Amino acid sequence: MLDFGDIQHFLLARTPALAARYEFLTFRQPAAGRAWLAGLVDKVGTGKSVGDNSPDSRWVTLAFTWNGLRALGLDEVSLATFPEEFRQGMAARAGIVGATGANHPDHWVGELGNPALHAIAVLFARDVTERERCKKEHDRYLSEIGGVDILSGLDLEAIHPGEPREHFGYRDRLTHPVIEGTGEVPPPGSLPPIKAGEFFLGYMDESGSRPAMPQPEILSRNGSYLAYVRLQEHVGAFRDFLRQQGQTREEQELVAAKLMGRWRSGAPLVLAPQKDDPALGVDMQRTNNFDYGKMDPYGYGCPVGSHIRRMNPRDTAENIQRRQMIRRGGTYGPRLPEDVPEDNAERGIAAFIGCASLVRQFEFAMNVWANDPRFKDLGNERDPIIGTQDGTLDMTIPTRPVRKKIKDLPAFTTVRGGAYFFLPGIKALRFLAAGALAVLQKPRKVS
Amino acid sequence: MATHVIPKEPLKPQVVETPQESDWTKPQAMAIPKEGYFKAEQGRYGPLFPRTPACHGFTIIAKIKPGTEEEIRQYGKKLENALAGDPHVLAPLQLHYLRWVLFDIGQNKYFMYQGIFDTDFDKYTEDAVALFAQTGINTIFEKLEGFPSDWKTNVPAFVKFLRDHQCPSFLEYGEYPYVTAGEIKKALKLKRAFSDMLDQMQ
Numbered sequence: 001m002l003d004f005g006d007i008q009h010f011l012l013a014r015t016p017a018l019a020a021r022y023e024f025l026t027f028r029q030p031a032a033g034r035a036w037l038a039g040l041v042d043k044v045g046t047g048k049s050v051g052d053n054s055p056d057s058r059w060v061t062l063a064f065t066w067n068g069l070r071a072l073g074l075d076e077v078s079l080a081t082f083p084e085e086f087r088q089g090m091a092a093r094a095g096i097v098g099a100t101g102a103n104h105p106d107h108w109v110g111e112l113g114n115p116a117l118h119a120i121a122v123l124f125a126r127d128v129t130e131r132e133r134c135k136k137e138h139d140r141y142l143s144e145i146g147g148v149d150i151l152s153g154l155d156l157e158a159i160h161p162g163e164p165r166e167h168f169g170y171r172d173r174l175t176h177p178v179i180e181g182t183g184e185v186p187p188p189g190s191l192p193p194i195k196a197g198e199f200f201l202g203y204m205d206e207s208g209s210r211p212a213m214p215q216p217e218i219l220s221r222n223g224s225y226l227a228y229v230r231l232q233e234h235v236g237a238f239r240d241f242l243r244q245q246g247q248t249r250e251e252q253e254l255v256a257a258k259l260m261g262r263w264r265s266g267a268p269l270v271l272a273p274q275k276d277d278p279a280l281g282v283d284m285q286r287t288n289n290f291d292y293g294k295m296d297p298y299g300y301g302c303p304v305g306s307h308i309r310r311m312n313p314r315d316t317a318e319n320i321q322r323r324q325m326i327r328r329g330g331t332y333g334p335r336l337p338e339d340v341p342e343d344n345a346e347r348g349i350a351a352f353i354g355c356a357s358l359v360r361q362f363e364f365a366m367n368v369w370a371n372d373p374r375f376k377d378l379g380n381e382r383d384p385i386i387g388t389q390d391g392t393l394d395m396t397i398p399t400r401p402v403r404k405k406i407k408d409l410p411a412f413t414t415v416r417g418g419a420y421f422f423l424p425g426i427k428a429l430r431f432l433a434a435g436a437l438a439v440l441q442k443p444r445k446v447s
Numbered sequence: 448m449a450t451h452v453i454p455k456e457p458l459k460p461q462v463v464e465t466p467q468e469s470d471w472t473k474p475q476a477m478a479i480p481k482e483g484y485f486k487a488e489q490g491r492y493g494p495l496f497p498r499t500p501a502c503h504g505f506t507i508i509a510k511i512k513p514g515t516e517e518e519i520r521q522y523g524k525k526l527e528n529a530l531a532g533d534p535h536v537l538a539p540l541q542l543h544y545l546r547w548v549l550f551d552i553g554q555n556k557y558f559m560y561q562g563i564f565d566t567d568f569d570k571y572t573e574d575a576v577a578l579f580a581q582t583g584i585n586t587i588f589e590k591l592e593g594f595p596s597d598w599k600t601n602v603p604a605f606v607k608f609l610r611d612h613q614c615p616s617f618l619e620y621g622e623y624p625y626v627t628a629g630e631i632k633k634a635l636k637l638k639r640a641f642s643d644m645l646d647q648m649q
Contacts (some may be wrong), residue, residue, distance in 0.1 A: 076459045084603070087493075098490055201604050207577075211600040318539040318574040360573050360602065363491050 002047065002181040002196050002203070005224045006425040009050035010061040010122070011199055011354040012182065014173075015122035015161065017059065019046070020330055021040040022140065022350060024419075025148055026116040030073040030435070031341075032147025033118065037072070038433040039141065040121070046426060057130045057370045060123040060284035062429060063088060063226055068118030074436045076212075082422070085359045086225060089115075090418040095364055097227075098388040100418055103415035110152030110230070113419035117151060120228070120421055128157060134410040154230070159335040167233040167239040167347050168256070168385075168412070171266035174287055175312060177324040189289035194324050198356055200224055203246040205356065207312055208322045219432070222425030227353040227362040230332075230417040231386065236342020239410045245406070258397050259384040261308035268308070273301035291315040304376050307385040310369045316376075322368075326354040326362050348413070358420055368410040386413055468591040471543055475500040475624040483615025490569030500621030502543060508610045511556050515590035516549060519558065522587050523547065529582055536582055539574050541565040541626050547587075558591060565627040619621040 004012070027033030043060045050059060064072070066087045070079055085093060091105040091113035099105060121138065125131035133152075140146055159165065164172040178186040180193035197205030201213045202221035213220040225341040246252035253276065257263045263272065266281025270290040280286055291316045296302055302309050316321065333347025355361035369375065370383040373393065380394050387393075389411035397404040424432065478500045479485075488495045496503070513517060529536055537545075541564050548559040568575070579585045580599055588594050593611075595604035 095489055170469070199602050205599055209600045212597070318571075322573060322577070359491050364570075364573070367491055372567075372570060377627060 002179070002200070003425070004047035006427055007046050007047045007200060007421055008061055008425065009045040009059060010223055010226075010352075010423060012047035012179070012327060013045075013050045014053070014328075015050060015054060015056075015124050016058045017126060017330075018158045018161055019125045019126070019128045021123040021131050021135055022154045022156070023121045023123075024110060024112065024117055024151045024153065025119045025121065026151050027068070027071045027118045028147040028149065030071060032071045032145065033068070034433050034435055035145050036142070036148045037429060039145065041426065041429045041433060042431065044426065057126045058134050059124040061124075061423070063122070063423040064432075065117055065121045065419060065421055067115050069422065069432070071118045074432070078215050078219065078436070082231055083214075083357070083359065085363060086420050086422065090420050091229065091401065093242070093363065094418075097366040098382075099102075099389050099415045099418065100388055102411065103388060107423050108119065108415075109419040110154065110417050112152065112228075112230070112419050117419060120419075131155070131257045151447070154332055156158075156330040156332045156350060159331050166349055167333070167335065168238050169234050169353050170256075170260055170262065171281055174262070174266050174281075175308075176285075177326060179326075182297065184235075184274075187284050188286070189287055189291070191321060191324070193352075195320055198322065198324055198361070199326055199354060201356055211356075216431075219424065219428045219436070221428070223355060223428055224354050224423045225358045226421040226423050227355075227358055228351070228417075228419045228421060229353070229415060230350045232346055232348040232410050232414045232416045233284045234342075235336045235347065236412070237410055241410060241412070258303055259306060261306035261396065269302040269306075270296045271301075298444075300400065303395070303397050305378050305381045305384065305396055310311055310375060310383045311365060311386075312365070313369070323364060324355075325365065328352045328354065346416070348416070354423070384409055384412070471626045472625040473624070474620070474622050476618060476620040477501075479616055481615070481617070483613070485628075490567070492569050492572060492603065493567055493610055494614065495567060498567070498625070499619040500624030501616075501619040502563055502565055502621070502625065502627070504561070504616075504619075505568060505610055506608070506614045506616065507560040507612045508614050509558055509591040509593070509608075511558050511590050512592055513556075514558050519549065519587050519590055523582070525583065537578070537642070539571070539578055539607050541571075541628060558587070558589075565629070568609075573602055576602055576605055645647055 009015075027036070040060065040062060044062055045056065045059050046056075050056065066079065066082055066089065069082075089098070090097065092106070094100065094103075094105050094377055111117060115380050123131065123138070125134060142150070159167065166172050175190070177191065178184045178193045179199060180195050182193075184193070186193060195204050195206050197203035197210060201223050202210065202217070204210055204361055233254050242252040242255055245255040253263065257276070263276040263281060265276050265278035266287055267277040268280075268287060268290055271277075271286070271294065272280055290296075290300065291314050292309060299309070304355070317323070327350030329349060331348070332350050334345055336343065336347065353362045370387045373380050373382060375381070378396060381396060382388055382393055384395050391408050391410055393409050395406040395409050397406070454543070477497075479497070479499070482494070483496050484494050485497060496505075543563040543565070544561070546561040548561070550557055550559065576598070577587065585598065588598070594608055597600055598605040598608075
């Protein structure tokens, strides 16, 4: 049974937020960090308090880097029980997740690769006005308590209010894993509900067992890991590419669809291979009702190397139920209107990937699905949307009688920063705010 | 499956340049440094080992627990039967060949697991662990000294055991270098299709 009253709402409930603010924080002293946390714990929503009909106008989430847990005073024995990838952090493992070349941490912004990054406060708000009000309130709170500094911040806003789309124009949020125990029914074509232990520590996972947890358990139970990625989208370069590849609007839309695996409306190519079908795209009972192995084995509809077929190979991957992740986040930066040339403003997606194992879920997805050039025997390709592109790779579009191959694909995105966070449950937040005192009150045996 | 319309001009068909490594007509050998790799490149679970003219692979050598030899040998028959029942049960490992050997060093018995496959082991480690559990290959590994008892839920410990017992080759050779099992099977399928076609034309 999921402990809805203890798990932070972040991965359990999607809120009706149209604006957000991420604040990346550093603690000058442990006491300052603990004081900051103590004053905020009650504002953090849980799986119980936040639902589809949440009356709130803002939702708070708090998470910590491994350095942040140390900065709050967690003892070294406990710190050592966290998995290696979390202890190292994303910047140290940049090569594994494909953050090389222009994506390398040397070029990151917002101090995200700085070991002084200790915590993130995520604020989702119903609108920009509420976001701005909360920002001011947090600023005031920080100046009152002292000792906690903002390393950087990021404002996010929905660029197409009413429908989730990212800057390239693709409809987003069409596929997500259903967590066992939430009561949600997976739409047709989706995986059966996934065991909660794939996302939250302390529960049975898809291996049929409960993996060991970082210690003490009060800290790790009901927690999750978050991989944060700030991904700049080069909208001008993307549109130029489409214009080069297609003379008519229809041709350009088809190329855009082949890169993604869905039309920009969301309609999947497996079900709508020749022509867009916007009604299909938004129909949650139909838009995921397909497989690849039987319906499109050679990728004549949806190319094997397209974004959605790489990042969710469905029936054509082993162990797919152990590679599921929950995505949260949104778009930042101004929308570039259709007929306006590139203005060099930074815009993109700033997202969190939630899971129980960064190495098995997030890093696998980035290392293998997104960036393995030999994925499914393709040979010289990476994910055309989020893979590490340097202008030397291809994109194969299976077509009868002979495949088409786009050579020298440009990079449409650049990683501008990233970090690994631990998202504790509410009891764990209180434990940290109290100076991790449970360890002192109840000594653990250390062998 | 229906086809679709592809833009006429700009999606130009490409002449695929043949990288040197895919020239299967020239047999190649590769001498490998002691560490097992040329440059330290970090994978999810440790240094990545290179793809050689003999594809990816590993050679795991470990001492078996005393008195378990017969059980290990019998497992060979079990796996043979499992493959007869489901010939594709090991498909996820993208194997060419497996060789399992028991041999003596002094008074001790050792097990060697040598595999040649097309995937980088670091990339699909968790799939291999799941498959080992599904097919019972773990019953052999559990007879090896030092194998972690919690391997099913502790992939890093499982991988550490394999890496600790991996003996990198210092030379690998390919008569038809870098060719994958998938490519070989495709070529044989084509050969059969042509052969059938020619038969039909008689």
